[in-house]
C-alpha cells in the first residue's frame with residue numbers, strides 16, 4: 179500500500195530529477211537568456227540547412243549576432259537598459275526573404291545603492307573635466323557601435339580576473355540622493371597588479387586612458403560583441419592586435435574614477451550594455 183510519505187518522496191524525487199535534467203536542456207555555447215532590460219534574448223530562427231547562408235538579423239537599424247547551436251540558428255539580442263518592456267520585433271533576412279520574429283521583454287527592477295558623499299568636488303566636475311568626459315563618452319559610444327562580421331563568435335566567456343564579485347550589473351546608484359548613471363558592468367574585487375585576461379578570442383578594438391574608465395582595453399569578438407576592461411594600471415596590448423582567449427591584456431588598478439582597485443568589466447552586444455554574468459559560470463560574491 180502506498181503511504182503519504184512515499185508519495186511525498188516520489189514527488190520530491192521527480193522534482194529533483196527535473197531540476198537535475200534542466201542544465202542538460204540549456205543551450206550549450208549560448209549565453210543565458212534573460213528577456214529583461216540589460217539582458218540577452220535568444221530568438222530561434224529555424225534549423226541550419228546545408229548550403230544555406232546564415233540569416234541576417236536587425237533590431238531596429240542595428241545588426242544582431244546570429245549563431246548556430248545544435249543545428250539551429252539563434253539571434254542573440256542585446257537588450258539595452260532603456261528598452262521598453264513589452265513585445266519587440268527583429269527583422270530576419272533569410273535568402274532573399276525578410277520576415278519579422280517577435281520576442282517579449284519583461285521589466286526588471288535592479289537594486290539601488292545610495293551613497294553619501296561629503297566632498298562635492300568628487301561629484302561635480304570642472305568645466306575642463308566635463309568637456310573631456312563628454313568627448314570621451316562620444317568616442318566610446320562609437321566604439322560600442324562597431325560591427326565586424328565574423329564567421330563565428332565565442333559566447334562562452336571566462337571571468338577576466340580572479341576575485342570575488344564586488345558590484346553587479348544594473349545597480350541604480352544615487353550620490354547624495356541624486357540619480358547617477360546605472361552600473362553597466364560587473365566589478366571584480368582584485369588588488370592592483372592582478373592579471374586581466376581576454377574573456378574570449380578577438381581583436382583589440384581600441385586602448386585608451388579615459389576620465390571615468392581610466393586605462394581601458396576594448397576587445398572586439400566579432401558580430402557586435404565587444405568587451406571592455408577598465409581602471410587598469412597597465413595595458414599590455416595594442417589596437418588592432420589579435421588576442422586569444424585568456425591572453426593577458428594588462429594589470430588591474432584604479433585609474434580613472436575608482437574608489438579602490440578593482441576590475442570593471444563590461445559586455446556590449448549590438449550596441450547595448452548587457453549583464454556580463456549571462457556569459458560566465460556563476461562567481462561567488464564577496465562578504
Ligand SMILES: [Zn+2]
Pocket residue numbers: 345361363364365441442443
Ligand atoms: Zn564598475
